[in-house]
Amino acid sequence: xxxxxxxxxxxITKRGQNxxxxxDPISEHNRLYWYRQTLGQGPExxxxxxxxxxxxxxxxxxDRFSAERPKGSFSTLEIQRTEQGDSAMYLCASSSVWTDNxxxxxxxTRLTVL
Amino acid sequence: SQKIEQxxxxxxxxxxxxxxxxxxYTNYSPAYLQWYRQDPGRGPVFLLLIRENxxxxxxxxxxxxxxxxxxxxxxxxxxxxPADSATYLCALxxxxxxxGNLIFGKGTKLSVKP
Numbered sequence: 001x002x003x004x005x006x007x008x009x010x011x012i013t014k015r016g017q018n019x020x021x022x023x024d025p026i027s028e029h030n031r032l033y034w035y036r037q038t039l040g041q042g043p044e045x046x047x048x049x050x051x052x053x054x055x056x057x058x059x060x061x062x063d064r065f066s067a068e069r070p071k072g073s074f075s076t077l078e079i080q081r082t083e084q085g086d087s088a089m090y091l092c093a094s095s096s097v098w099t100d101n102x103x104x105x106x107x108x109t110r111l112t113v114l
Numbered sequence: 115s116q117k118i119e120q121x122x123x124x125x126x127x128x129x130x131x132x133x134x135x136x137x138x139y140t141n142y143s144p145a146y147l148q149w150y151r152q153d154p155g156r157g158p159v160f161l162l163l164i165r166e167n168x169x170x171x172x173x174x175x176x177x178x179x180x181x182x183x184x185x186x187x188x189x190x191x192x193x194x195x196p197a198d199s200a201t202y203l204c205a206l207x208x209x210x211x212x213x214g215n216l217i218f219g220k221g222t223k224l225s226v227k228p
Binding site: 002004033035040041042043044045048056058091093101102103104105106107108 | 123146148150155156157158159160163203205207215216217218219220221
């Protein structure tokens with residue numbers, strides 16, 4: 001257990017529905033990251049927060065995706081109008097400014113879109 | 115475009131031997147390179163980081179080398195054990211003011227046979 005938690009661990013939804021995932025990072029970490037991982041691939045960067053500011057967004061993050069970190073603590077990732085291609089593992093990670101971007105990953109949320 | 119390749123999808127070795135995994139990259143100048151371990155259904159776990167000005171780093175049975183001229187990193191596990199069986203991911207980072215985006219390879223699945 002790295003100290004990063006994600007909820008839910010699994011989500012099955014129908015195409016067109018909206019889903020929201022939550023990530024609770026290690027409490028003293030001010031950086032939080034979202035990645036997506038499909039089978040046989042490495043994690044792909046989606047977005048990154050430093051405190052409550054969203055500093056980077058990948059072009060993978062279409063307008064159906066939105067992420068927030070309202071108080072600089074937990075974060076949510078919402079996917080609107082889900083598509084079958086959104087099926088993947090969504091990973092959250094956190095890190096501290098005092099380390100060289102050593103990232104601590106949560107267990108992930110596995111999304112299945114039917 | 116940036117490309118990161120890990121030498122093989124799978125590597126099978128006998129217990130006690132040294133496992134050597136390769137990570138090559140193109141069209142990128144990373145400030146550092148990281149190696150992670152990932153077990154099935156779980157998030158990646160940080161193992162080692164090596165900076166662009168470092169040639170070699172060691173941690174217990176692990177050794178990483180980094181050659182920025184060849185654009186290559188080698189990851190060695192000495193005296194391998196069945197418990198070392200997992201997927202190993204390399205990741206490149208830019209550092210500086212852009213601490214967010216790690217670019218991951220697809221990973222190499224290592225199997226250590228007793």
